[in-house]
Amino acid sequence: EFPHNQKAPGKMKLSEKVSKAFVEARCTDNILFSSAVSIGSCVLLLQTCPVLMNNWVHLTEPRPINKTNENGEPLEAVFDYNAGYFEVCREFVWRINDTINLEDVAKNEADYRCHLNPLFSRLDLSDFSVASLAVILRLGLPALLHMSGAFICSLAFMLGVAGHVRKTSYTLLSSISYICGSIVLSTAVLMFVCVVDDELAPRMKPNAAGEPSKFSFKYGAPFYSSSLSFVPVQICACLHAFLYFRRYPTVVEKLKFVPGLEAKLRNAQLDKELGIPPLEQWRRGSLASYLPLPSFISTRPSPCHSSNAS
Structure with a gap:
């Protein structure tokens, strides 16, 4: 038996149970x-x-x-x-x-x-x-x-x-x-x-x-x-x-349903690789820092190829 001012081990009050479940x-x-x-x-x-x-x-x-x-x-x-x-x-x-x-x-x-x-x-x-x-x-x-x-x-x-x-x-x-x-x-x-x-x-x-x-x-x-x-x-x-x-947890999945996001990221990556300063500072955690440039270069038409074709 435990005194009245003490509680049995493992026994919690209702408020403690609610706070624990919330945490x-x-x-x-x-x-x-x-x-x-x-x-x-x-x-x-x-x-x-x-x-x-x-x-x-x-x-x-x-x-x-x-x-x-x-x-x-x-x-x-x-x-x-x-x-x-x-x-x-x-x-x-x-x-x-x-x-x-x-x-x-x-x-x-x-x-x-x-x-x-x-x-x-x-x-x-x-x-x-x-x-x-x-x-x-x-x-x-x-x-x-x-x-x-x-x-x-x-x-x-x-x-x-x-x-x-x-x-x-x-x-x-x-x-x-x-x-x-x-x-x-x-x-x-x-x-x-x-x-x-x-x-x-x-x-x-x-x-x-x-x-x-x-x-x-x-x-x-x-x-x-x-x-x-x-x-x-x-x-x-x-x-x-x-x-x-x-x-849509990944960045690539987000590109599928946000209109214009892929083009904006492509331009941001190209400006970053060419050393062109952005008009606005990239915020911390920006998508532009997640996607590498090669993933976009493969989808862009080559300028040399287009000039040769002409």
């Missing part, structure tokens, strides 16, 4: 592919789920209610809005510093209500909102770009699986598609930011009397989910590209 792991094709599939699945969730969510941005906006003060002027209440690509929702949330009580707002106005984007429903929501409505009416193109980018990344995921199983060039196409899809989706997110800032920034300035604006906004979880998906997408692209190039 002893080898970057085999199966491990790289499993990592690419796992990260790719997370990418699909991060990109596709936000499309249908309506809390991309949370806004506060003052709206008139069916009440008047002692001077007969209509009162305003600050409503909370959630806006997404396809839907805008509103509810009244009472705050401590509000001059309007919950009882002053009609129940049908205070309850949580949602409306489809007027781009699709063709409804007049001018009484429902002004700022939030202005934002959602300009989200048609960002929504289209977001769905296109998510579709391209989904296609890249399927190409990566098919390319690994069949050992085809689909693996490289998957890497390229991931990058293209992420660029399209990033454009959609940037356009969303521009729309929100363009509509809310002027309204958030203090009024002529110096009173602070009642308009405000903050981004929601779908926005951050779509924005942060750019990083794992690049990891997937690198993993699939690495998997593809691992199939």
Whole structure:
């Protein structure tokens, strides 16, 4: 028996087992592919789920209610809005510093209500909102770009699986598609930011009397989910590209599928043998230092032979 503060020889904790397995792991094709599939699945969730969510941005906006003060002027209440690509929702949330009580707002106005984007429903929501409505009416193109980018990344995921199983060039196409899809989706997110800032920034300035604006906004979880998906997408692209190039370990094999690489190496080797300084310094590990000149001379037509033939 061993004391409680000592452990039996050969017995390891779970954390030690995990760290040991991580250290002893080898970057085999199966491990790289499993990592690419796992990260790719997370990418699909991060990109596709936000499309249908309506809390991309949370806004506060003052709206008139069916009440008047002692001077007969209509009162305003600050409503909370959630806006997404396809839907805008509103509810009244009472705050401590509000001059309007919950009882002053009609129940049908205070309850949580949602409306489809007027781009699709063709409804007049001018009484429902002004700022939030202005934002959602300009989200048609960002929504289209977001769905296109998510579709391209989904296609890249399927190409990566098919390319690994069949050992085809689909693996490289998957890497390229991931990058293209992420660029399209990033454009959609940037356009969303521009729309929100363009509509809310002027309204958030203090009024002529110096009173602070009642308009405000903050981004929601779908926005951050779509924005942060750019990083794992690049990891997937690198993993699939690495998997593809691992199939061609030698330099000669790489010359077969990289267009123009053989001619460029031939010229670099000839310049090196003739003592012509290169326009750019060869980097460490350059392919130009791996292939000997005779391997290219045998494939080049001899100048003497061509002159004799003429």
